[in-house]
Every structure is written in structure tokens, then in C-alpha cells.
Amino acid sequence: MATSLTKFSRRAALLAPVLALGLAATACSAPGADESPTTGSDAAVSTDLGTDPITLEMYAETGFPLAKALADEFTKQHPNVTFNIREDQFTVIVENAPRVMASDNSPDIIRLPTMVDLVKDDLLKNLDPYFTAYGWDKFPASQLVQLRVGEGGTTRGTGSLWGMGLGYSVTGVFYNKKLAEQVGMTQPPATIAEFEQLLAKAKTAGVQPIMQFNKNTAGINFPHQALQNQFGDPAQVADWIFQKPGATFDTPAALKATQTIQKWAQAGYFPKDANALDYASMVGEFQKNNGLFMFNGDWESANLDKTMPGNVGFFLFPSESAGGKHVAMSAPNTFGIGAKAKNPDAAAFFLNWAHTNPTAREIAVKIGGSSPGGPSDLAVPAAAPNTVLAETLKASQQLGEENGAVDFTANATGGIFAAAITPEMQKLIAGQQTPEGYVKAVQAEYAKELSR
Amino acid sequence: MTSAFGSAPAGRGDPVATPARPTRPSAARAHRKRWARAGGTGWLFVLPAVVMYAAFVLRPLVLTIQYSFYNWNGIGVARWAGLDNYLTVFTDSDLLKIIGNALVLIVFFSFVPVALGLLVASLVRRITTGAFGTVVRTVLFLPQVIPLVAAGIAWSWLLSTNGLINQVLRAVGLGGVARAWLGDFDTALPAVGVIGAWVLLGLCTILLVTGMSKIDPALYEAARLDGAGPIREFFAVTLPSLRQEIGVCLTVTIIAALASFDIVYISTSGGPGLQTTVPGLEIYRLAFSQRQVGLASALAVVLMLLVLLCVLPIQRLTRGDKS
Numbered sequence: 001m002a003t004s005l006t007k008f009s010r011r012a013a014l015l016a017p018v019l020a021l022g023l024a025a026t027a028c029s030a031p032g033a034d035e036s037p038t039t040g041s042d043a044a045v046s047t048d049l050g051t052d053p054i055t056l057e058m059y060a061e062t063g064f065p066l067a068k069a070l071a072d073e074f075t076k077q078h079p080n081v082t083f084n085i086r087e088d089q090f091t092v093i094v095e096n097a098p099r100v101m102a103s104d105n106s107p108d109i110i111r112l113p114t115m116v117d118l119v120k121d122d123l124l125k126n127l128d129p130y131f132t133a134y135g136w137d138k139f140p141a142s143q144l145v146q147l148r149v150g151e152g153g154t155t156r157g158t159g160s161l162w163g164m165g166l167g168y169s170v171t172g173v174f175y176n177k178k179l180a181e182q183v184g185m186t187q188p189p190a191t192i193a194e195f196e197q198l199l200a201k202a203k204t205a206g207v208q209p210i211m212q213f214n215k216n217t218a219g220i221n222f223p224h225q226a227l228q229n230q231f232g233d234p235a236q237v238a239d240w241i242f243q244k245p246g247a248t249f250d251t252p253a254a255l256k257a258t259q260t261i262q263k264w265a266q267a268g269y270f271p272k273d274a275n276a277l278d279y280a281s282m283v284g285e286f287q288k289n290n291g292l293f294m295f296n297g298d299w300e301s302a303n304l305d306k307t308m309p310g311n312v313g314f315f316l317f318p319s320e321s322a323g324g325k326h327v328a329m330s331a332p333n334t335f336g337i338g339a340k341a342k343n344p345d346a347a348a349f350f351l352n353w354a355h356t357n358p359t360a361r362e363i364a365v366k367i368g369g370s371s372p373g374g375p376s377d378l379a380v381p382a383a384a385p386n387t388v389l390a391e392t393l394k395a396s397q398q399l400g401e402e403n404g405a406v407d408f409t410a411n412a413t414g415g416i417f418a419a420a421i422t423p424e425m426q427k428l429i430a431g432q433q434t435p436e437g438y439v440k441a442v443q444a445e446y447a448k449e450l451s452r
Numbered sequence: 453m454t455s456a457f458g459s460a461p462a463g464r465g466d467p468v469a470t471p472a473r474p475t476r477p478s479a480a481r482a483h484r485k486r487w488a489r490a491g492g493t494g495w496l497f498v499l500p501a502v503v504m505y506a507a508f509v510l511r512p513l514v515l516t517i518q519y520s521f522y523n524w525n526g527i528g529v530a531r532w533a534g535l536d537n538y539l540t541v542f543t544d545s546d547l548l549k550i551i552g553n554a555l556v557l558i559v560f561f562s563f564v565p566v567a568l569g570l571l572v573a574s575l576v577r578r579i580t581t582g583a584f585g586t587v588v589r590t591v592l593f594l595p596q597v598i599p600l601v602a603a604g605i606a607w608s609w610l611l612s613t614n615g616l617i618n619q620v621l622r623a624v625g626l627g628g629v630a631r632a633w634l635g636d637f638d639t640a641l642p643a644v645g646v647i648g649a650w651v652l653l654g655l656c657t658i659l660l661v662t663g664m665s666k667i668d669p670a671l672y673e674a675a676r677l678d679g680a681g682p683i684r685e686f687f688a689v690t691l692p693s694l695r696q697e698i699g700v701c702l703t704v705t706i707i708a709a710l711a712s713f714d715i716v717y718i719s720t721s722g723g724p725g726l727q728t729t730v731p732g733l734e735i736y737r738l739a740f741s742q743r744q745v746g747l748a749s750a751l752a753v754v755l756m757l758l759v760l761l762c763v764l765p766i767q768r769l770t771r772g773d774k775s
Binding site: 214 | 515518519522523524525526527528529530532612613631632633634635636637720721722723724725726737740741742743744745
């Protein structure tokens with residue numbers, strides 16, 4: 001015992017200086033940055049690219065070839081500008097963005113997750129001066145509304161512009177044409193009731209009605225929000241996403257949508273193993289003709305045209321009564337300019353070019369599969385006829401005309417998708433959560449995050 | 453942050469080497485001799501290791517403890533939070549459930565591999581020599597060599613709705629039990645546990661076989677002369693002699709259970725619901741996706757203490773009277 005005690009005290013004596021070293025290496029002040037000066041929005045900007053060689057640092061998303069394709073074309077047209085592109089999975093960018101942008105090697109152009117926190121931490125460049133300089137007021141206002149954040153990172157949807165889209169995506173329902181024929185679907189449903197009839201018909205015919213993933217992140221939030229958008233005023237949904245004071249998720253529309261999802265789950269309209277299916281598996285199963293419908297976005301159009309040519313159709317989720325307004329989740333593939341960017345003017349030039357240059361707009365459609373955005377008087381480049389790409393582009397234009405775009409509820413706060421929507425949705429479809437409980441749990445997490 | 457719990461097992465080794473005595477005779481080097489006798493040269497030798505240890509283990513550990521007293525998003529200004537984060541860890545029902553999941557995993561990651569390992573080791577003990585023995589040992593140890601991410605992916609295929617396990621079940625007429633094992637609320641956590649048990653069984657078996665080979669054969673002979681059968685032999689000779697090895701197995705596997713991340717992240721991502729979320733995964737999510745660095749740090753500190761709480765008694769029990 002005595003020996004072990006001396007052994008211990010000797011060990012402690014040796015550990016003490018080592019620990020002290022560890023402590024010394026740690027600054028004893030509070031962690032985090034000191035208040036850094038805000039980048040003023042009134043700084044002079046230039047719309048001239050010049051001829052000096054410039055290397056633009058870009059941080060883009062793996063599996064999103066549009067960014068690289070646009071960068072290559074830009075270098076072809078403006079040889080003095082080259083790109084250094086770093087790619088990561090989107091979820092990795094979500095986790096890395098604040099630290100990467102706070103570092104000395106902050107990228108010039110970066111694919112952005114939610115912007116509010118970045119604005120709050122002064123990590124993004126205010127694009128208002130470029131908005132004026134390039135005349136982006138000629139773009140439909142609804143195109144850029146999701147990219148606006150109020151002073152100090154409060155409400156979204158108003159205030160200064162902080163990002164632009166490289167392509168503007170639209171979501172809806174893809175359907176398998178062969179299976180549609182098999183269950184007697186001759187045209188896309190005009191009402192939710194018709195859609196539900198088709199689900200029932202598919203089920204009786206032994207066809208998986210909806211192929212949807214729900215592992216890792218809740219893919220069933222797509223149909224959920226599609227229903228929520230129609231069961232109430234979509235402005236209510238938008239207000240909640242934009243964090244307008246007083247907005248709540250605990251609404252009759254959200255509850256009715258949740259009840260419908262529960263009903264569909266109980267009826268077996270979703271795959272029995274949805275909670276074990278991830279996004280890639282869902283797309284794979286749909287391509288194997290396993291599923292009549294799939295709720296997804298136009299970023300998958302080009303891929304589906306390649307893997308199941310001529311066999312896929314697309315429609316915007318219908319309203320409750322025939323002829324009602326379409327509402328769909330539609331969001332820009334947001335790119336922003338870092339507050340510490342070394343070449344902000346060139347980055348802004350590139351973003352403007354991607355919206356207005358004819359070749360760039362064609363690339364956005366052909367490679368990105370989505371609308372290029374830009375001024376309303378520029379025509380959207382046509383896609384090949386009889387492709388689902390052509391259908392999603394048409395849907396995107398129709399949605400723009402009906403002014404029916406809303407952002408994703410999953411984007412309401414930084415943590416809402418991972419902390420509430422995903423686990424609660426997994427519980428809901430497994431019968432472990434009630435619709436009332438679901439709505440309350442999502443709102444509780446939202447309130448908790450906003451109170452921080 | 454992650455190094456906080458990774459550091460728990462690292463502190464056990466005595467970091468100081470025996471001081472070396474200079475042997476070259478030199479008249480003007482008397483003071484250097486004194487310095488060396490005081491352990492100076494020894495310190496020089498360990499200096500690189502100490503610096504690395506301080507920079508990559510102690511500093512993060514101290515920082516983690518510091519962060520746990522703040523509300524901080526990782527970038528902006530931190531606000532002093534006192535013990536609020538710890539209060540949240542011990543009162544939030546979700547976080548308590550997550551800690552509970554890790555404790556359940558101990559059964560699968562520790563008890564199952566050690567128990568099965570003892571059984572397998574007793575069976576293969578007699579064939580550990582020769583070429584066949586090498587094959588057996590290699591096969592048993594293989595899961596330990598495979599990266600956990602690869603193991604997680606392979607097992608999520610096996611356990612999927614149309615995976616091999618369900619195919620076999622259907623083939624033998626048990627189609628009724630077939631399910632998405634990792635996506636089902638009742639089976640997800642045990643299914644993750646099975647993956648862990650598979651990974652750790654080889655390690656335990658090899659450690660135990662090695663331990664068994666060191667047991668004096670005379671003991672077995674004596675037991676047999678006294679009329680002990682194989683089972684009595686196991687409990688009277690094998691088990692007591694393996695005390696230290698079992699201690700090592702339990703220590704390593706309990707840490708693996710409490711600090712698990714890779715297998716869970718790959719096979720279920722913590723779902724469905726919070727059914728398989730473990731502290732390691734939650735710490736990562738809190739810090740990097742929800743940007744609650746303070747709360748994540750507090751959970752990391754609690755996890756480290758939990759590891760020590762589970763592992764220290766085992767150390768005491770299995771080492772106690774041998775020294």
C-alpha cells in the first residue's frame with residue numbers, strides 16, 4: 001500500500017508540470033472571437049474584372065457538378081481568372097462553413113448552408129452594393145427573397161442580400177410512367193384527393209405507392225411540407241422559416257399534414273423500411289421501378305433522364321381543390337462571398353455572369369437541371385423534349401408565375417432538421433409519436449434554438 | 453473536443469524513462485553530471501513526447517473543460533454559463549436517454565465479447581499451435597483490423613430489408629421475423645450492439661488465448677488428478693488465471709462502448725428517433741451541427757467521467773492483490 005502511495009505521488013508530481021504546460025498553452029480568457037469590425041456594406045465596389053490574373057477560391061459541394069462546369073466556362077471566357085475549387089459533402093460544408101470562413105484562408109465563393117448564423121457572426125459579405133451596381137433589381141424579387149437576412153442576423157426574407165443562387169431548384173413529385181399506366185393513372189392528379197386515390201390504387205395493385213427515404217435525414221418531410229403548404233396559408237409556413245416574431249409550427253395546417261402522413265404510413269404508402277433507407281437507396285429503388293411516386297427535386301432530373309429515359313414524369317404537388325394555386329419548396333443553390341474574401345469583386349462578377357451569360361444559363365439547365373434564375377426578360381434555355389428535365393423546368397416557370405415558392409421547413413434554423421424534424425418524423429411513421437406530439441416537439445426545438 | 457474522452461486510457465503509462473547516466477569521463481562536466489543525476493537528461497529524452505502529449509491531449513482536455521462553462525457557438529462571443537450546461541446534461545430527458553443507450557451498449561460491446569471470447573478461447577486453446585492455429589487466430593482477429601466504417605457499411609447491408617440475414621430467415625421459413633433491423637425501433641440498438649460484439653470478439657479471444665497459453669500446465673494436471681472435468685477445470689484454473697486479461701478486455705471494450713461513434717454513425721446515424729444515438733455522436737452533433745460548443749463540451753466531460761467511473765473499479769478489481 002505504502003509503495004503504491006509513493007508511486008502515486010511521484011506520478012502526480014510528474015504530471016503537475018505537464019498539466020501546467022497544458023494550461024499555459026490555453027489562453028485563460030473566454031473562448032471565441034473578440035468583436036470584429038463589421039464589413040461595411042457601403043464600401044465601393046467595382047464591376048470591372050480587369051486583366052490582372054486572379055485565382056478565385058471556391059468551396060463547393062460534392063455531387064453538384066454545376067459549380068465546376070460554370071467555373072470552367074468562366075475561365076474559358078475570361079482567361080485571367082482561374083478557380084481553385086475545394087469540394088466537400090454538403091453536410092460537411094454545413095459543419096465547416098463558419099470555421100473555414102473565419103480562418104485566414106476564407107474562400108471567395110462558398111456554397112452556403114443556412115445564412116442567418118453566418119450573418120450574425122459577420123462572416124458573409126453584404127451583397128447590396130453589387131445588387132445596385134449590377135441592377136439585380138431586374139430579377140423577380142421572389143427569386144432573391146430567401147437570400148435576404150435582416151440586420152444582425154434576425155429575420156430572413158427581408159433586409160440585405162447575402163447570397164445568390166447557382167441554379168434555382170424546384171421540388172415536386174416524380175412518377176414512374178410504366179407503373180402509372182399499370183395502376184390506371186392517365187394524367188397527373190389535380191387534387192390531393194385524387195393523389196390519395198392513386199396511392200390506394202397502387203397499394204391494391206401491389207405497387208409501392210411512394211418511394212421515400214427517412215434515414216439520416218427525414219425525407220418524409222418532403223411530402224409533409226407539400227401537404228402543409230396546401231392545408232393552410234403558405235405565408236404562415238414562410239414566416240416560420242424566416243423566423244418572424246410570433247410565428248409557430250403549431251398550426252392546424254401542420255397538424256392536418258402530420259395526421260395525413262401518419263395515415264399514409266399506417267396504410268403502407270411509404271416503404272416499410274423507410275427509417276432504414278437513405279437518399280441514395282431511395283433513388284436506387286425508384287430507378288429499379290420500385291415505387292410509383294418519389295418526392296424529390298429537379299437536381300435529380302438529369303440523372304433520371306439518363307437512368308430511366310422516357311419513363312419518368314414530374315408534377316407539382318396538387319392543391320386541395322382543382323385549379324388551386326401550386327405551392328412548392330423551391331430554393332436557390334445558395335452561394336455567398338466570404339467577408340474575408342480576397343477577390344470579392346471578381347466573385348460577384350462571376351455570380352452575375354452565371355445568371356446572365358447565355359452559355360452559363362444553358363449550363364445551369366443542362367448540367368444543374370434547374371432554372372438559372374436571372375432577369376425575368378431572359379428566356380430560360382430549353383431542355384430536350386420528352387425529358388423529365390423539360391418537365392421540371394416547366395414546373396419551375398409555372399411556380400414562378402403563380403408565385404408559389406417557399407423555402408424548406410428544414411432550413412428554418414441550423415439545428416431543426418437534425419434535432420427535431422428527423423428523429424420525430426422517424427418516430428411518427430413508426431407509430432412512436434402522435435401528430436399532436438410531433439407538431440409540439442418541432443415547435444419546442446425551434447423556440448429553444450431561437451432563445452439562445 | 454473528441455480527444456477529451458480519447459485521453460482517458462492514455463494517462464496510465466509512466467511517461468518518464470529511466471535517467472541515463474553519462475559514462476564519458478570529462479573533468480569539466482561535473483555540473484552536467486549533477487544535472488543528469490537530477491533527471492535532466494531523462495527529461496530531455498521525453499520532452500518531444502511531453503510536448504506532443506501536452507499539445508494534443510492535455511490542451512484539448514483543458515480547453516474542453518473550459519468551454520463547458522460557456523455558451524458558445526464556436527465563432528462568436530462566448531457567454532459565461534456557469535454550471536448550466538451540466539445541469540442540462542443531467543436534466544434533459546433526451547440526453548439522459550442517450551447516455552442510457554451507451555450503458556446498454558456495454559452489454560453488447562463488453563459482456564458478450566468477453567463471455568463469448570472465454571468460450572471460444574477455451575475451445576481453440578488446444579489448437580493454437582501449428583498452421584491451423586495461425587489461421588484460426590488470423591480469422592478471429594480480422595474484424596479488429598477492418599476499419600470500423602467498413603464494418604458498419606458491411607453490416608448495414610447484411611441487416612437491411614433485403615440483406616443476407618433476412619434472406620436466410622426467409623429461406624428457412626422465418627420470413628415473419630424479417631425486418632429492417634437497423635430501422636426498427638425495437639431492434640436498432642441490439643443490432644448496433646451485434647456489430648460491436650462482432651468487432652470486439654476477436655480482440656477479446658486473442659487476448660484470452662494468449663493469457664491461457666501462459667497458464668502453467670501443471671495446474672491443469674493437478675486439477676485433472678483431483679478428478680476435475682473440463683468445466684470444473686475452467687472455473688478452478690482457467691478463469692482465475694485470466695483475471696488480468698479479462699480486466700484488460702473489459703477496460704478496452706467498455707471504453708469502446710461508451711465512446712462509440714463510427715459504427716453508430718455509419719449504420720444508423722443515431723436513428724430511428726434517438727434509439728441508437730450515443731454520447732459520442734451527440735457531442736459531435738451538438739458541437740458541429742447545432743453549434744452548442746459549451747453543451748457538447750459538458751457532455752464530453754461527463755462522458756469522460758463516466759468512462760473513468762466504469763473503468764477504474766475494474767482496474768482495482770483485476771489488478772488489486774497481484775502487485
